[in-house]
Structures are given as structure tokens and as C-alpha cells.
Amino acid sequence: MQPSLERHAHLIDFAISSLLRRKGKNLSLLAVYVLIVFVIASLILFVQALRREASLVLTGAPEIVVQRMVAGRHDLIPVSYGADIVSIRGVSEVVPRFWGYYYDPVFGANYTLMVPDQSPPAEGTIVIGPGVARNQRVKSGDLLTFRGASLQPLLLTVGQILPQQSELVATDLITLSAADFQAMFRLPPGTATDLAVKVANPREVATVAAKIAERFPDTRPITRSEILATYDALFDWRSGMMVVILGTAVLCFIICAWDKATGLSAEERREIGILKSIGWETTDVLLLKFWEGTVISLTAFLAGLSLAYAHVFFFSAGLFQHALKGWAVIYPDFRLTPSLDPYQLGILFFLSVVPFVAATIVPSWLAATTDPDSAMRS
Amino acid sequence: MAHIRPSRWYMLVTGAALGFVVAAGFHASLNKDADQMDLLYRADLVRRHRLTDLSLFTEARYTRHPAMADLHSAFQDHPMALEHFPSGSFISPPALLKRNHATKP
Incomplete structure (x- = not known):
């Protein structure tokens, strides 16, 4: 081994022996440190993967969705608006969307019901999302009972259960025929939930949306870029729960670093004094302290990051599930697409390793520059 | 050894x-x-x-379809606003709110 590497190997030997002399304190510090890195890294990986998923999957969402607003609330829109909207230059198609929510009082679950305009299920048949099948414990061919608009029971046969891959977009989705939808909700004739507008040229979407809002003052056009922006803001650090989790983790980290930075114990001070008196240079002491800080912080960073990766991508962020699920009865059983963003890992590294190493070195530097005799006596 | x-x-x-x-x-x-x-x-x-949202939070209509929620949904008022459903606290106000919805005279 090269002499310089050998020197560092000896320093690491000494640093580990020194840390092991205060085994209880340093092991508990390492455990807390791993936990903090684990929580922050899990959040970063989870949020990044979800945002990526949303940005890729929702590119197929309608270019513009036109809602009607009445007294500040979303209301049913006359299908006749579509005929006017399609006459706007740049609009190639306007399709009314029929969808709504159904609360199942037996299972306490909310479902999203929708009539697909392309190949809807036959009358009396439904296609259900995997979450609905799990919740109701039904399989293809089983009957499901719903309550119609006039409280009459509506028996529908499960024609198909959507595959597991659909969990993140359709776990609670039930698609049905227009006749069954009408029997369930009895929408006034000539109305739809909203209108999906297709614009041939993506660069004209904003102009078309402005024209729709101008021509129909009671409507609210929602563009695809706004839908994507909503999901980009999902789990934004400013949102309530994120502030609490990140704030707590950062505070824990500050307490750890503060404990290190506010000074050395009498034993550590004496140790530095002895090292200086037997001939160690100040740079040697600082290198020793650098390795002490690195051994703890790098180990915690790598262990916390590895655990976070396994937690998010192998165990579907199980620890966050209870918080994310809230009071929902149906929660998607999804597996996120694994990805590691070097930029975010770099930020996590510089936030977790560098300040801790600095907080270890600075007080040691102050102690190492004092007279060995007074350092030993203090 | x-x-x-x-x-x-x-x-x-x-x-x-x-x-x-x-x-x-x-x-x-x-x-x-x-x-x-x-x-x-x-x-x-x-x-x-023609779906518009992820089915991540199914507990309330405005968390099931945050992109479609009307402007007066509780959680969209403010990220720290008192929120009835836990998942509402994960989502910050959508970009829609930053836009002026008033009809131009």
C-alpha cells in the first residue's frame, strides 16, 4: 500500500477505535442519523417517482377539459356547447365526458364511474378497477349491486377487471354503458359532466382555451399543461405534511450537528491533548476527526439511502401508506418505476454528510490549536 | 482467524x-x-x-381529481389550511389558482 494511503488507513483504524470507545453514544447517533437520511431519501425518491409517473402517464389526458361553473361550483355542461366550441379554429374534436362519483354505503368506498366514448361496456355489464375488485372481493362474472337514481337496485355484471398495471390511474374506476350511467344518476337530457376538447396544434391550446372562456363566460377550460402542473406541485415542499416531515427531519439533523459543533466532551479534549503531547500535528488531529465524522456520516448516508430505495421501490413506500391512505377505503396497490436522480442524491449528500463532517472538525480544530497541557487539564 | x-x-x-x-x-x-x-x-x-388524474387519493372528490376540483375546495385555499381529509395536506395549491379566472370586461 502506498505510504499516504497507509497513513489514512491507520487514521481510520484509530478513528474507529476511538468511536468504539464511546460505543453506546456513537451507535445511537448512527442509528438516528440513518433514520433521518432514510426519511428524507424515502420522501425524495417517492415524490420524484410519482411526479415522473404523472408527467409520463398524463400526457394522454385531454388537451382541454371544459367545465361549467355555476355560483362558483362545478356544474353539468350542456352538450350543445360542444357544437359551438368545435367551430373555433384549431379545435378538431369535442367529446362530452360522462363521469361521476358513487359512494358505496356497504363498503364505505368512493368509486369513480365513467362512460368511455370508445367501446363502452355492453348494457348491464361493467369493467372495474383492481381496487374495486379487491374491496368488493369480486371476480369476473360476479354481480354487483348499485343504487339507482330512484333508489331502485341496479344489478350489473363484472365483465372485466382491469389489470394490476392500471392501479395508479384506475384503481377505483368503474366503466359502464351510457344507459346504466343514466339509470344511476339520471342526468338532465342534453347535459354532460364536462367536455373534452382536442386541439390539432399543441401551440394553439392556450389561444383556444382563452377563446372558449371568452365565448362561454360560465365555463372554466382546464388545459393539459395545468393538469400536469397540478401533479408537478404534488407533494411540493410547501404542502402541509411535507413541511412537518421535512421540518422534523431537518431539526433532528440540526440537533445532531449542533451537539457535535458546540464542543467536545472532556474525554475528547483530553484525548486531543495527549495526541498533541506525543507528537501529533494539528493536521493529523484534524484528519483523524475528519475520518471520525466521515465514518459516521458516510455510513449513515449510504445505509439510509439503500434502505430508502428498498422501502420505496421494493415495498411500495409501505411506511407512508397509512398517511397517504388517510380515510380512503380504496388505495392503489402500485409499484413505482425505479429511478435515481444524481442531482437529488448530490443535494442529499451535501446536506447530510458535509455539515456533519464540518461540525466534527471545527471544535476539534479549536481544541487542537490550544496548548496540549491545558487541553489535557480542561 | x-x-x-x-x-x-x-x-x-x-x-x-x-x-x-x-x-x-x-x-x-x-x-x-x-x-x-x-x-x-x-x-x-x-x-x-380521457382520464385526467391519478387515482392516488380516493377519499374525497377534490383529492381524487385535484386537477378537476372546483376553486372553492377546502384544501386549495391554502397549503396550511385546516383540512378535513389527510391527503389534502400532501398537495399544494394547483397552478390554476395562480391564474386570474375573472372574465375580462
Whole structure:
């Protein structure tokens, strides 16, 4: 081994022996440190993967969705608006969307019901999302009972259960025929939930949306870029729960670093004094302290990051599930697409390793520059 | 048994952990094809059914479809606003709110 590497190997030997002399304190510090890195890294990986998923999957969402607003609330829109909207230059198609929510009082679950305009299920048949099948414990061919608009029971046969891959977009989705939808909700004739507008040229979407809002003052056009922006803001650090989790983790980290930075114990001070008196240079002491800080912080960073990766991508962020699920009865059983963003890992590294190493070195530097005799006596 | 220096142990453990992180990067790229197929399926489902939102939070209509929620939904008032449903506190106000919805005179 090269002499310089050998020197560092000896320093690491000494640093580990020194840390092991205060085994209880340093092991508990390492455990807390791993936990903090684990929580922050899990959040970063989870949020990044979800945002990526949303940005890729929702590119197929309608270019513009036109809602009607009445007294500040979303209301049913006359299908006749579509005929006017399609006459706007740049609009190639306007399709009314029929969808709504159904609360199942037996299972306490909310479902999203929708009539697909392309190949809807036959009358009396439904296609259900995997979450609905799990919740109701039904399989293809089983009957499901719903309550119609006039409280009459509506028996529908499960024609198909959507595959597991659909969990993140359709776990609670039930698609049905227009006749069954009408029997369930009895929408006034000539109305739809909203209108999906297709614009041939993506660069004209904003102009078309402005024209729709101008021509129909009671409507609210929602563009695809706004839908994507909503999901980009999902789990934004400013949102309530994120502030609490990140704030707590950062505070824990500050307490750890503060404990290190506010000074050395009498034993550590004496140790530095002895090292200086037997001939160690100040740079040697600082290198020793650098390795002490690195051994703890790098180990915690790598262990916390590895655990976070396994937690998010192998165990579907199980620890966050209870918080994310809230009071929902149906929660998607999804597996996120694994990805590691070097930029975010770099930020996590510089936030977790560098300040801790600095907080270890600075007080040691102050102690190492004092007279060995007074350092030993203090 | 030969005595192994603490520095060797540390290098071994750190090397193994570093190896895990590198392997995680490979794992992410190895599964790309299978994951891509799943993503394409979901994207196709969204396109065919003209869906607008992820079915992540099903507890309330404005958390099930945050992009479609009306402007007066509770959680959209303010990120720290008192929120009835827990999932509302995960989502910050949508970009829609930053836009002026008033009709121009």
C-alpha cells in the first residue's frame, strides 16, 4: 500500500477505535442519523417517482377539459356547447365526458364511474378497477349491486377487471354503458359532466382555451399543461405534511450537528491533548476527526439511502401508506418505476454528510490549536 | 482467524453499501423495458378513457381529481389550511389558482 494511503488507513483504524470507545453514544447517533437520511431519501425518491409517473402517464389526458361553473361550483355542461366550441379554429374534436362519483354505503368506498366514448361496456355489464375488485372481493362474472337514481337496485355484471398495471390511474374506476350511467344518476337530457376538447396544434391550446372562456363566460377550460402542473406541485415542499416531515427531519439533523459543533466532551479534549503531547500535528488531529465524522456520516448516508430505495421501490413506500391512505377505503396497490436522480442524491449528500463532517472538525480544530497541557487539564 | 484491521472492515462495509447504491441504479435501468410497458399501458388507458388524474387519493372528490376540483375546495385555499381529509395536506395549491379566472370586461 502506498505510504499516504497507509497513513489514512491507520487514521481510520484509530478513528474507529476511538468511536468504539464511546460505543453506546456513537451507535445511537448512527442509528438516528440513518433514520433521518432514510426519511428524507424515502420522501425524495417517492415524490420524484410519482411526479415522473404523472408527467409520463398524463400526457394522454385531454388537451382541454371544459367545465361549467355555476355560483362558483362545478356544474353539468350542456352538450350543445360542444357544437359551438368545435367551430373555433384549431379545435378538431369535442367529446362530452360522462363521469361521476358513487359512494358505496356497504363498503364505505368512493368509486369513480365513467362512460368511455370508445367501446363502452355492453348494457348491464361493467369493467372495474383492481381496487374495486379487491374491496368488493369480486371476480369476473360476479354481480354487483348499485343504487339507482330512484333508489331502485341496479344489478350489473363484472365483465372485466382491469389489470394490476392500471392501479395508479384506475384503481377505483368503474366503466359502464351510457344507459346504466343514466339509470344511476339520471342526468338532465342534453347535459354532460364536462367536455373534452382536442386541439390539432399543441401551440394553439392556450389561444383556444382563452377563446372558449371568452365565448362561454360560465365555463372554466382546464388545459393539459395545468393538469400536469397540478401533479408537478404534488407533494411540493410547501404542502402541509411535507413541511412537518421535512421540518422534523431537518431539526433532528440540526440537533445532531449542533451537539457535535458546540464542543467536545472532556474525554475528547483530553484525548486531543495527549495526541498533541506525543507528537501529533494539528493536521493529523484534524484528519483523524475528519475520518471520525466521515465514518459516521458516510455510513449513515449510504445505509439510509439503500434502505430508502428498498422501502420505496421494493415495498411500495409501505411506511407512508397509512398517511397517504388517510380515510380512503380504496388505495392503489402500485409499484413505482425505479429511478435515481444524481442531482437529488448530490443535494442529499451535501446536506447530510458535509455539515456533519464540518461540525466534527471545527471544535476539534479549536481544541487542537490550544496548548496540549491545558487541553489535557480542561 | 487472522485479525482484520478496522479500516478494512470499514472499507468492506462502505464498499458493500456503495455497491448496493450502484446496483440500485442498475436495477432502475434493468427494469426499464418492463416498466416502460406498464407505463405505456397506463398512458393508453388515460388516452382511451380521457382520464385526467391519478387515482392516488380516493377519499374525497377534490383529492381524487385535484386537477378537476372546483376553486372553492377546502384544501386549495391554502397549503396550511385546516383540512378535513389527510391527503389534502400532501398537495399544494394547483397552478390554476395562480391564474386570474375573472372574465375580462
